[in-house]
Amino acid sequence: MSKHIALGVDIGGSGIKAAPVNLKTGAFTEDRYRVATPQPATPDAVGSAVAKVVSKFSPSKKTPIGITFPGVVQHGVVKFAPNMDQSWIGVNIDDVMRDYIGRFVHTLNDADAAGYGEFLYGAAHGRDGVVFLATLGTGIGSAVIVDGEVVPNTELGHLIIDGRDAEEYAAESARERHDLDWDEWSGHLQKYFSEVERLIWPDLIIVGGGVSKAHENFLPKLALRSPIVPAELLNGAGIVGAAAGAAHFRDREQLKEKAEAKKAKAAAKREAKKNSN
Ligand code: BGC
Numbered sequence: 205m206s207k208h209i210a211l212g213v214d215i216g217g218s219g220i221k222a223a224p225v226n227l228k229t230g231a232f233t234e235d236r237y238r239v240a241t242p243q244p245a246t247p248d249a250v251g252s253a254v255a256k257v258v259s260k261f262s263p264s265k266k267t268p269i270g271i272t273f274p275g276v277v278q279h280g281v282v283k284f285a286p287n288m289d290q291s292w293i294g295v296n297i298d299d300v301m302r303d304y305i306g307r308f309v310h311t312l313n314d315a316d317a318a319g320y321g322e323f324l325y326g327a328a329h330g331r332d333g334v335v336f337l338a339t340l341g342t343g344i345g346s347a348v349i350v351d352g353e354v355v356p357n358t359e360l361g362h363l364i365i366d367g368r369d370a371e372e373y374a375a376e377s378a379r380e381r382h383d384l385d386w387d388e389w390s391g392h393l394q395k396y397f398s399e400v401e402r403l404i405w406p407d408l409i410i411v412g413g414g415v416s417k418a419h420e421n422f423l424p425k426l427a428l429r430s431p432i433v434p435a436e437l438l439n440g441a442g443i444v445g446a447a448a449g450a451a452h453f454r455d456r457e458q459l460k461e462k463a464e465a466k467k468a469k470a471a472a473k474r475e476a477k478k479n480s481n
Pocket residue numbers: 273274275276284285286287313314315316339343344345346359361371
């Protein structure tokens with residue numbers, strides 16, 4: 205794979221999808237490949253399914269691989285994942301993936317990946333200020349991006365609205381479960397996004413998740429302070445954001461290594477000079 209390509213893998217409750225991404229444009233360079241998420245979705249079962257989708261693209265040793273996970277991933281460790289098998293809690297997902305794929309991968313929360321993807325190539329392209337992205341699906345994922353930097357694991361899908369977890373009240377799954385029409389569901393979204401606006405004052409709100417394709421049915425019904433727009437990368441945002449996030453992480457690590465090597469070299473030089481005096 206060429207230097208400008210990274211592989212993104214999106215782990216979801218029902219499917220695991222992957223595609224190589226051109227980091228200059230954010231476009232897939234090959235068709236997306238999908239397998240069903242194994243049930244139960246334990247770390248081992250998911251690790252082996254991810255290895256299968258990765259091997260489909262035969263990435264070179266240097267190709268960065270980014271993975272999204274539908275829960276809190278703090279420094280590689282899964283801390284919270286309400287819609288996944290609970291055996292994930294406390295597991296270092298980067299280690300699991302390394303065992304199955306045979307090399308380092310970078311994992312991040314699915315909504316954070318989508319937000320990063322939208323910032324780089326989509327609806328928030330190059331936007332300064334505070335961008336809030338909500339993915340409306342089985343749950344509500346949230347991403348807060350400040351001047352292009354993702355604040356990880358914000359979990360604003362679990363704000364409490366009328367005494368209930370927002371995700372049970374306003375996610376796409378809530379619309380389906382309670383058979384809400386667009387007007388009724390828009391009422392729930394209105395309450396949800398008003399609460400978000402009360403707390404974090406975004407400059408722009410982006411709505412992602414599969415239902416964002418039907419945005420004409422609900423976005424015009426919302427009255428909010430900030431502009432609210434549909435995601436542009438639709439279901440690809442997670443894959444794109446994961447791929448770009450992995451490349452960004454690799455570049456940062458390489459910079460750190462270079463800086464450390466430079467420091468060590470300078471220290472050795474000082475030491476040699478001291479000894480020769
Ligand atoms: C999880 C989030 C995740 C979202 C979307 C929520 O239930 O807590 O971490 O981003 O679902 O998958």
